[in-house]
Amino acid sequence: MKEQNRVHSNDVTKAAQEALERRGVTIEDIAEIVYEMQVPYNPGLKIEHCINSVKRVMMKREVQHSVLVGVELDELAEKKMLSYPLQKLVETDEGLFGVDETIALGSVLTYGSIALTTYGHLDKEKIGIIKKLDTNGVKVHTFLDDLVGSIAACAASRIAHRMRDLEEEGETFEAIPPVVNGEDEEIPEDDE
DSSP, rough: OGGGGGGHHHHHHHHHHHHHHHTTOOOHHHHHHHHHHHGGGOTOOOOHHHHHHHHTTTTTTHHHHHHHHHHHHHHHHHHTTOOTHHHHHEEEEEETTOOHHHHHHHHHGGGGHHHHHHHHHHHHHHHTHHHHHTOOOOOOTTHHHHHEEEEEEEEEEEHHHHHHHHHTTTTOGSSSOOTTTOOOOOOOOOOO
C-alpha cells in the first residue's frame, strides 16, 4: 500500500527543475559558477562538463527535496503567507536565521568535505547568479541563493574527485567528452 502513495522520481526531478526555472535559475547559471571554481585546477575542463555535473547533482533526491522546500518557502514569503514571526525572518533573510543554510548543507554533505568547504566559500563570496539572487531586493530568495550555492558546490566536488581519478590515470578533462563525465552517461532530454 505504501508504494502506491510514492511520488515518482520523474515527477520530483521535473518539479525541482521547474522550481529553479520559475525563480530564474538555469542549469547553465549554476554550471558557470562550477566552471569558475574548477577551471584553474582542471586542464581541458569545458562548461559542458560542468553542465553535466550540475545535472547529475540535480538527480539526487536530497537536492531535489531541498530545492522544493526552499523555493516553496521563498514563494510563500513573497505572497506574505507565512505566520509571524517566520514571515519576517524569511522575507528579510534575518542574519541569525540559519535554516536556509541548514537545508542547503543537508545536500552538500552527500558530496563530502570538498563540497562543504566550497559551499562555505560560495556562501561568503556570492559568485555568479548567487550574488544576483542575494541582492535582488524585489523577490525573496532567502533559501534559493543558498540552494544554488549548494548545488554548485556539489557539482564542483564531483569534478574535483573526477580530476583526481584522471590524474592517477595520466589524463585530464581534455580526454573526456563533455557529455560523458567518467562513469556518468549523458542525461537524456525530457521527451515532452
